[in-house]
Amino acid sequence: MTPDQAAAFARIALGHVTREYPHKADHVMTGDADAYLPRRVHPIFFGSFDWHSCVHGYWLLTRIRRLFPDLAEAAAIDALFADAFTAEKVAAERAYLDQPMSRGFERPYGWAWLLMLHSELIVAGSPHAATLRPLADAFAERWRAHLPLMTYPVRVGIHANTGFAVVLADRYARVTGDTALRELMAERVRHWFDTDRAAQAWEPSGEDFLSPVLMEAMAMQRVLPADAFVAWFADFLPALGAGEPATLLTPARISDRSDGRIAHLDGLNLSRAWAMRALAPAIGGTAGGVLEAAADAHLSAALGEIAGDYMGEHWLATFALLALTGVD
Known part of the structure; x- marks a missing residue:
């Protein structure tokens, strides 16, 4: 990622x-x-059109402020954060969770992004991390309570995807040293996915911005020892080295970027690139090379579509940043 892209x-x-x-x-x-x-x-x-997109917009700004501290935009980011992250405003966001019908508010996508934001503030050494902590603690506790209730994972390509939430929450747990949360997620992920074999990759659906197959693989990568993950992945996508399933490796085509749901497919191209780049070094060999090549193709298809129509502009840069810098 270049300073010009970051700016x-x-x-x-x-x-x-x-x-x-x-x-x-x-x-x-x-x-x-x-x-x-x-x-x-x-x-x-x-x-940012919706709560979760606003949260990960703040994550984007926090990460860019950390990775590129000399950007001209740093002063505007600092001023924004000083106004936004006050104890009173955090308390109001936290109080919303206590309303009777807020149990499912933003579960799990918004939860995971709030935890990612908090972890990024911590890594950045920001004083705002302590201010935001009550809200992060509340979402972490909700995630801990919800995981044992999930007999089955959610395997869709949109906000409810379980694997994606695990990957983001795992970063938070590692940064905060929450070993118990990591262990709970590892137990649940193995319960859900350990016996999955020969994924068909019937994707994308017409509104996906996540790959169900790759999000599952990333979640397993987070919880398994390296050798065990390689063995599991070989059974999960056994024909990957031969370029199959082709549907997983071919960038999605977007017919109407003014339609917010169809525009999700630009995000799919970016999140696939992110996942493929994360998985390829662990897999290695021919299959790893296939993932690297597919990641490049997906990035080429999507990086030029970050701005333009607000239906994509309010969130796609976050997924481009994931693709270019990863989670950590």
């Missing part, structure tokens, strides 16, 4: 994390008193 991504995020409208709410009303105005209910994460 462009920062400018995109700075342009939308405080843009209140249009806004898509994850909100359940039980009466007139629950009427919803984004900035009133979510005084930090009210922008």
Whole structure:
């Protein structure tokens, strides 16, 4: 990733994390008193079209501020964070979780991104990490309580995907030293995925921004010893070295970027590139080379589509940053 790319991504995020409208709410009303105005209910994460995109917009800014401290945009990021991350605003975000119908609020995608944001603030040595901690603690506790209830994983290519949430939450657990959470996730991931073989990769679906197959593989990579993961992966995608399944290795085509759901497919190309780049070194050999080549093709298809229509612009730079820098 170059400084020019980082600066462009920062400018995109700075342009939308405080843009209140249009806004898509994850909100359940039980009466007139629950009427919803984004900035009133979510005084930090009210922008970027929806709550979770605003959270990972702040993650993007935190990571870029850490990796590229000399960018001209650093001053604007610092000013934004000083205004956003106050104890009062964090308390208001935290209080929303106590409402009767908020149990499923942003589960698990928004939970995982909030944990990622907190872990990035910690790694950056930011004083805002301590301010945000009550909210991160609340989501971590929700994740711990929810995992044992999940008899089955969610294997879709959109927000509910279980493997994606595990990968992000694992980074948080490692940064914070939460060994118990890592062990719980490892037990659940193996329960869900250990016996999976010969993945068919019937993807993409028309609204995917995640690969169910690759997210599962990344989750397993996080919890298995290296040798055990290589053995599992060889059974999971046994024909990968021969370029199969082709559907997994071929970039998605996007027919209408003004349609927010179809625009998800740009994100799929980016998240596949991220996953392939993470998996390839662990796999090695011919299969690893296939993943590397496919990652390059997916990046080439998507990097030029980060900005333009707001339906993609409010979130795609985050997935480009994942593809270019990884989780850690």
